């Protein structure tokens with residue numbers, strides 16, 4: 001199995017668009033055996049995808065071509081044996097207060113963050129933080 005994370009900038013973010021994104025994600029992920037988490041904020045998507053390598057790669061390619069966001073940056077990619085979000089076709093989560101602020105994101109905080117710092121965000125939420 002592989003796990004990857006990326007960040008992107010929403011294009012035309014509102015409740016209806018987010019609901020549409022999540023509906024598409026859950027429909028496809030249930031079909032494909034992909035699970036994960038999507039952190040959603042007006043200025044930021046931060047997503048973790050996990051599952052069999054070929055389907056996760058195909059999913060990421062479709063996501064990368066989606067015009068509901070832009071400026072995708074792949075942040076981490078690794079082989080894993082366990083899922084962080086096994087029961088979620090795609091969990092959605094509003095950005096937490098402890099996450100990088102919009103100003104920090106605009107300033108490149110995500111591209112400067114280490115893989116461990118990126119993964120810690122998802123691990124903290126998976127652990128109930």
Ligand SMILES: Cc1cc2nc3c(=O)[nH]c(=O)nc-3n(C[C@H](O)[C@H](O)[C@H](O)COP(=O)(O)O)c2cc1C
Pocket residue numbers: 021024025026028029036038045047049059062063064065066068069090
């Ligand atoms: C931020 C964001 C996250 C998405 N997450 C997923 C996802 O987890 N799985 C997925 O299959 N599609 C996801 N999508 C939707 C895909 O881009 C695409 O619309 C969907 O896979 C259907 O593809 P198709 O129309 O080519 O069949 C996401 C889109 C956006 C904008």
